[in-house]
Amino acid sequence: MTESWVNSAERIGADLHLELSGPGGRRAALTRALREAVRSGRLAPGTRLPPYRSLAADLGVARNTVADAYAELVAEGWLTARQGSGTRVAMGLPSTPSGQSGRRKPPRQAVRTPVKTPPRAHGPRHDLRQGAPDASSFPRTAWSASYRRALQAAPSEAFGPGDPAERRELREALTEYLARARGVRTEPDRIVVCSGFAHALRLLFGEGTGGVLRGPLGVEAYGLDFHRGLLATAGVRTVPLPLDEHGARVEVLGRERAVLLTPAHQFPTGGPLHPERRAAVIDWARARGAVVLEDDYDGEFRYDRRPVGALQGLDPERVIYIGSVSKSLSPALRLGWMVLPERYVGPVLAAKGEREAWASVPDQLALADFVVSGSYDRHVRRMRQRYRGRRDRLVAAFAAHAPHIEVTGIAAGLHAVLRLPPGTERSTVKAATWQGVGLDGLAAFRHPQSPTTAGEGLVVGYAAAAEHTYEAALEALCGVLPPE
Amino acid sequence: MTESWVNSAERIGADLHLELSGPGGRRAALTRALREAVRSGRLAPGTRLPPYRSLAADLGVARNTVADAYAELVAEGWLTARQGSGTRVAMGLPSTPSGQSGRRKPPRQAVRTPVKTPPRAHGPRHDLRQGAPDASSFPRTAWSASYRRALQAAPSEAFGPGDPAERRELREALTEYLARARGVRTEPDRIVVCSGFAHALRLLFGEGTGGVLRGPLGVEAYGLDFHRGLLATAGVRTVPLPLDEHGARVEVLGRERAVLLTPAHQFPTGGPLHPERRAAVIDWARARGAVVLEDDYDGEFRYDRRPVGALQGLDPERVIYIGSVSKSLSPALRLGWMVLPERYVGPVLAAKGEREAWASVPDQLALADFVVSGSYDRHVRRMRQRYRGRRDRLVAAFAAHAPHIEVTGIAAGLHAVLRLPPGTERSTVKAATWQGVGLDGLAAFRHPQSPTTAGEGLVVGYAAAAEHTYEAALEALCGVLPPE
Numbered sequence: 001m002t003e004s005w006v007n008s009a010e011r012i013g014a015d016l017h018l019e020l021s022g023p024g025g026r027r028a029a030l031t032r033a034l035r036e037a038v039r040s041g042r043l044a045p046g047t048r049l050p051p052y053r054s055l056a057a058d059l060g061v062a063r064n065t066v067a068d069a070y071a072e073l074v075a076e077g078w079l080t081a082r083q084g085s086g087t088r089v090a091m092g093l094p095s096t097p098s099g100q101s102g103r104r105k106p107p108r109q110a111v112r113t114p115v116k117t118p119p120r121a122h123g124p125r126h127d128l129r130q131g132a133p134d135a136s137s138f139p140r141t142a143w144s145a146s147y148r149r150a151l152q153a154a155p156s157e158a159f160g161p162g163d164p165a166e167r168r169e170l171r172e173a174l175t176e177y178l179a180r181a182r183g184v185r186t187e188p189d190r191i192v193v194c195s196g197f198a199h200a201l202r203l204l205f206g207e208g209t210g211g212v213l214r215g216p217l218g219v220e221a222y223g224l225d226f227h228r229g230l231l232a233t234a235g236v237r238t239v240p241l242p243l244d245e246h247g248a249r250v251e252v253l254g255r256e257r258a259v260l261l262t263p264a265h266q267f268p269t270g271g272p273l274h275p276e277r278r279a280a281v282i283d284w285a286r287a288r289g290a291v292v293l294e295d296d297y298d299g300e301f302r303y304d305r306r307p308v309g310a311l312q313g314l315d316p317e318r319v320i321y322i323g324s325v326s327k328s329l330s331p332a333l334r335l336g337w338m339v340l341p342e343r344y345v346g347p348v349l350a351a352k353g354e355r356e357a358w359a360s361v362p363d364q365l366a367l368a369d370f371v372v373s374g375s376y377d378r379h380v381r382r383m384r385q386r387y388r389g390r391r392d393r394l395v396a397a398f399a400a401h402a403p404h405i406e407v408t409g410i411a412a413g414l415h416a417v418l419r420l421p422p423g424t425e426r427s428t429v430k431a432a433t434w435q436g437v438g439l440d441g442l443a444a445f446r447h448p449q450s451p452t453t454a455g456e457g458l459v460v461g462y463a464a465a466a467e468h469t470y471e472a473a474l475e476a477l478c479g480v481l482p483p484e
Numbered sequence: 485m486t487e488s489w490v491n492s493a494e495r496i497g498a499d500l501h502l503e504l505s506g507p508g509g510r511r512a513a514l515t516r517a518l519r520e521a522v523r524s525g526r527l528a529p530g531t532r533l534p535p536y537r538s539l540a541a542d543l544g545v546a547r548n549t550v551a552d553a554y555a556e557l558v559a560e561g562w563l564t565a566r567q568g569s570g571t572r573v574a575m576g577l578p579s580t581p582s583g584q585s586g587r588r589k590p591p592r593q594a595v596r597t598p599v600k601t602p603p604r605a606h607g608p609r610h611d612l613r614q615g616a617p618d619a620s621s622f623p624r625t626a627w628s629a630s631y632r633r634a635l636q637a638a639p640s641e642a643f644g645p646g647d648p649a650e651r652r653e654l655r656e657a658l659t660e661y662l663a664r665a666r667g668v669r670t671e672p673d674r675i676v677v678c679s680g681f682a683h684a685l686r687l688l689f690g691e692g693t694g695g696v697l698r699g700p701l702g703v704e705a706y707g708l709d710f711h712r713g714l715l716a717t718a719g720v721r722t723v724p725l726p727l728d729e730h731g732a733r734v735e736v737l738g739r740e741r742a743v744l745l746t747p748a749h750q751f752p753t754g755g756p757l758h759p760e761r762r763a764a765v766i767d768w769a770r771a772r773g774a775v776v777l778e779d780d781y782d783g784e785f786r787y788d789r790r791p792v793g794a795l796q797g798l799d800p801e802r803v804i805y806i807g808s809v810s811k812s813l814s815p816a817l818r819l820g821w822m823v824l825p826e827r828y829v830g831p832v833l834a835a836k837g838e839r840e841a842w843a844s845v846p847d848q849l850a851l852a853d854f855v856v857s858g859s860y861d862r863h864v865r866r867m868r869q870r871y872r873g874r875r876d877r878l879v880a881a882f883a884a885h886a887p888h889i890e891v892t893g894i895a896a897g898l899h900a901v902l903r904l905p906p907g908t909e910r911s912t913v914k915a916a917t918w919q920g921v922g923l924d925g926l927a928a929f930r931h932p933q934s935p936t937t938a939g940e941g942l943v944v945g946y947a948a949a950a951e952h953t954y955e956a957a958l959e960a961l962c963g964v965l966p967p968e
Contacts, residue, residue: 070834138640154624160816161815212548358683360847
């Protein structure tokens, strides 16, 4: 079953009564115990494991002990590790029937029959997880052409040591593009190129050594636990803001020093931040001397009308705008950017320089060419049509086969939320997992201290599944939804 | 004058008596004071400024205050920031004659005449700094061809979310190449691709949050202060090992948990680690359960005989081998690799996954093709010839014009060390700087706690200067050397 790591941490740490005994020290014992829990079915395929920080604390062992155990089991194929989605029990494992899942085999059996031939690790048969774009649509030819042109045109110094702000060619292209496509008001010297959203968070908040910004940080009550984990590692306290039909309730912000929002398309619940709240959060930032972090992760993909412009346009000195090509082009390029208020440019560059610059210079130059030549616009338009088609098929499938299930958050982005009756989310995710459909329930995104709940539901990513399997994926999903 | 940051920290913090007074808070005051010190000539062009950690401690201000001040002065053009070489006073600034350099103008003048039009920032006229390869020789055409081929051949999943070990295609290519060219014994599953040496250090030692390895870490008494700064940030205590004509004196290693060496070509003094010491450090690591970090930064460029093979070949379970394309191809690609003992693979992947993977996937695929197709070997051979030619011209120039100056460390790599008489290094670096020749003295690389000195000398990088200026750079350098 897939669930928030908090729940699975409790489950693994408490319900399963992992006993770290036996030969070979605690690492070996933990590895054995987890392997056995997976093998016996007590940890079902698709189950999200807790971050090792958290399990380490629960079990009273060192973080590295948990990390080692996870890594070994990933290597053996029992677990899979995927960025942004954590460590999970692999799909398609040989396992005892779930009816036996409460019974614990004696530990000596795990010792007597060590795993020699690891099972083959692979993802779910139907990938409806959120987060990834359609990898098969990467514009290989146009991108290669931009890359070659950019490399031929580059000055020699582009192949030298470089500088933390990264290439000016790209920052100039982004200045024009972001103004036109997202209403961002900036200039090249306010842009710092980075490797994506996670890198931006680390540059802003540091990593154990203090950073440009400090907490407490207001966050939406639902979001990626990978980001919450990064912030926790940086020692930043996050304060969850409740969500309602107008987005995050920013009026509850008080003494926080910053707030992190997804204003164009709340992740994962899917609505835009109401215009009054957009104005209110800027007012709050001005009054408190605070700053708004705008995570514009899928702002280009809006289907109902013109894109919702960036919040940053309201006050470029109060908003840090963060974007990347991870959804629009590919996460494999590891390219993103921050648009900064003037006062943060120096400190961010200093932090970046101290840790060494990161993004591939040839890829930066290629992206600049890709944007300036119009290829980026063409690609985004093409993908918007494709994703809209996928979304429409999803809506049609549920209208036909599960009309009692409400589909929400579909005006934009690469995922939808299927609303479920109370008490059915966990079992539905589990049933989907057993049918080979990989996806998450809303609970997986809930901040552990969230004062409210966004209800129950499934977060369905419709971009990543291969085209020829998408219809079957929707069918399989319809088959496991709770009846009316 | 160019000098180690410790000396310049003392100089800036104490000799210059920076007074953080005046309007606008300490940041503004520090910015003014530094700007004035540069403008008056008291901080000469090329002077290396202390890391902001260090100056902040000296002045009793927050680290960000110093970072902000530096960043503002970089933006104004008074300072330049360059990775691996720290923050320096820009070259070619308008300045009062050095005869006035002891006299301090009243602070109010700096306030009354704020800098509105920043001077143009640029590097030295003759770049003989170590660290960078010849940027003009990047093999644009062959690399673009590899990139295009690799992109066409890649499976779709290459453009999806990826995994912390990075691309298997590259790890397989490296396994074969490193065995053949460097004597590294490994397999693809022991290789983790990263963004270069600094990234490898951070993955191994963490960043304030604990890491895979722990200190104290033995290091060579001379090395890059950028690396020492990274280790200090990670809370790792470094213990300097004295150097002699056989390299680092590894017999003084005791309770350190790891040691970081440049066995093929000690950086910067230039000799290989003696075979007996290679064996001795492995023995030490085995006896103590410790690990050797091998920084093979320029192992491909050896001119006198077959390359000195990697230390890693002696015991793959006791050595972490770290390499990159930064010297062989370009630092702009930000591609490196770690070859790990089996027990570290899991923890390093876990640390990397938690922080998100980094290196551009298309560039990884391109490098795999570049290696497998033989283009990498061809490029390295071509560059080895070119660098050897540069080195020979350097040796010839000094034999003709400064025969009393010994040139050492020239059997390999991209830099040489010119030995200087006692008491002349600092003034020679300063004179070179005023003649527009950018380079460093040995003192800039000395560990602050080094028990011994490697003597005085200049570290001359002969790879980065443009071909048409190299002769003039050597002439300018000969002109400032101390007389016999």
